[in-house]
Amino acid sequence: MKKYKILAVALAVLFMYSCGTSTKKTRIESPNIIFILTDDQGWTHTSHRADPNIPESKSDFYETPNIDRLAKTGILFSQGYAPNPICAPSRNSLMFGQNAARHIYNKDSVWYRSTQDWLTIPKAIKNANPNYRTAHFGKWHIAMLPERAGFDISDGMTSNAGGEIYGDGFLKAREYTKATKEYLVQNQIENPTKMLEAGKPSAHWDDQNPKDIFGITQRATDFMKESIKEGMPFYVQLSHYAAHLSLVSKKETYDYFKNKENGERHTNPEFAAMLKDMDTGIGMILDFVKEQGIEDNTYIFLMGDNGGRRRLNQIAVIDENKQLKEARYSLQHDRNLPLRDGKHSFYEGGLRVPFIAKGPNLKSNQVCEVPVTGLDFLPTFAQLAGSDLNFPDEIDGGSLIPLLLDNNQDRVERNSEYLIFHQASHRKPRSAIRKGDFKLVKYWGKETKYENTPKVELFNIREDLSETNNILNKYPEIATELENELKRFLANVNAETGVRDIKGPQDRLMKEEGLKE
Incomplete structure (x- = not known):
């Protein structure tokens, strides 16, 4: 320190x-x-x-x-x-x-x-x-x-x-999923951008x-x-x-x-x-x-x-009586x-x-x-x-x-020169690490949403803000440095890199404390 x-x-x-x-x-x-x-x-x-x-x-x-x-x-x-x-x-x-x-x-x-x-x-x-x-x-x-x-x-x-x-009281948008589907079909509402169906609509009231x-x-x-x-x-x-x-x-x-x-x-x-x-x-x-x-x-x-x-997927507009008023697809x-x-x-x-x-x-x-x-x-x-x-x-x-x-300062003093982001446990294991203009994204397991996972990607954020050009093969040394540092950090803090069937910690804490939201 x-x-x-x-x-x-x-x-x-x-x-x-x-x-x-x-x-x-x-x-x-x-x-x-x-x-x-x-x-x-x-x-x-x-x-x-x-x-x-x-x-x-x-x-x-x-x-x-x-x-x-x-x-x-x-x-x-x-x-x-x-x-x-x-x-x-x-x-x-x-x-x-x-x-x-x-x-x-x-x-x-x-x-x-x-x-x-x-x-x-x-x-x-x-x-x-x-x-x-x-x-x-x-x-x-x-x-x-x-x-x-x-x-x-x-x-x-x-x-x-x-x-x-x-x-x-409270209103749960998921309760309007069926009514939204029926409204869209019955009223022949167009889906011009082929918006995927969501588990629940984006309700508005x-x-x-x-x-x-x-x-x-x-x-x-x-x-x-x-x-x-x-x-x-x-x-x-x-x-x-x-x-x-x-x-x-x-x-x-x-x-x-x-x-x-x-x-x-x-x-x-x-x-x-x-x-x-x-x-x-x-x-x-x-x-x-x-x-x-x-x-x-x-x-x-x-x-x-x-x-x-x-x-935002499907939009469901709800009236003052909690009834579905109209629905449409987001563009x-x-x-x-x-x-x-x-x-x-x-x-x-x-x-x-x-x-x-x-x-x-x-x-x-x-x-x-x-x-x-x-x-x-x-x-x-x-x-x-x-x-x-x-x-x-x-x-x-x-x-x-x-x-x-002081706008002449060019860095923040932290315990690491890397910015690290991570999730696992009750969510799909993913990580990212950034140093300077380079950012590495790592998928630890197979995912249907992304092609060819698990995988590692490297981007230059300054030159490629939209992260469309994976330059892993162009800068293998930088990718190796970032991935090794990511692994080292996660190992040192005892981070989970797999999955397990548990609820989020706030839900478990509230149950243990006998609390209701």
Whole structure:
């Protein structure tokens, strides 16, 4: 951990004398930290360019004016990565600052029983400064009780169902599968793009508090008001259920997009409406911070939990009586272009996500091309709170403070120079590892979705963002280095590389605790 101690001294100097044209010359003591985590929002699912040099990285249909505002007044990370291409492992990894291979995909299948003493984001913040108040609102989906993670206030052990609210209860889209099929056949609805049939339709219904967007926002602002009144610094995490399926939105927002001309790459009004409603909630947080006069002492971070879904399949519109109103086929097959694939995939479409930071001493309207990951948030937030970065060796992230304060920085100090992504156990064994511009993708077993598996692929991300050209034979030495490092890491952390018939850890934990969602 010597490098962390050296780095802490250097960063303290950076805090004392910030770079650029900022007029702030003193360290921000005990700043407030707001972390907004969106769900299934792809890298290209904003109305600003995720990479200013790539026109296609901006949606031609979706509208996110408040996320755009956040990017314009802060730092946009064009190569921001979720820790994993699916929500539960990504959220566990975020909370622990650890690669998913160390916990949810470990050979120790009951690891969650020993997390009481693990470091988490709120614990790291409170270790740095016990005066911090901490809260989590929205989707949890982590195999640890929020209070044991160190949160003073939370919505509890919530998961996807928390965003399926319909009136006073929950609505399950799978219950409309049969009715959707019958509607499409009886009404001879065309399937112009030969969209494959899904296990359940992408259901849409109207709600004035879609996905609890405004409930989450209100609880967060109430918490922040209390903290401000008590003169206490705070950390608050808003984990939105949006833009995860189902496609819930306000009626007026849906009507707006239904009457809007489709884009060439993005067309779906149901998803666009839900995304816009979530963006409105984010705008309420930005406005709150300004109205409360705490902009000079508050950092705001935003990230997607994993890449966006590649397709939405059949769309089922449900009325106020919970009856199927209409159905149709989605026209979109590749919603994340120019990135390849989407959620669940270890190609860029599954891993690269919106990633933005804003706060005091940070230059506005800046773009950082250094690859960063959600694993970096634990050390970053802890250092903002005053930590000396003396963390356990298993913390895989590094502090982003050097990048935030100095755009001449070209790397993040972590315990490894490689970015590693992995899944196995109750999911198909897949991995990816990146160093510099090169990325290796490995399939450990046979898969029907991909040709000639198991296999290993190598890509140059800078030259081939869409990962269409496998250059394994051209650079065998680089491929060997990356695969060997991947295997070494997985062996050292005791990661599972096979499959087993078990449920996800949160389900097992809740059963053991006698809890219901």
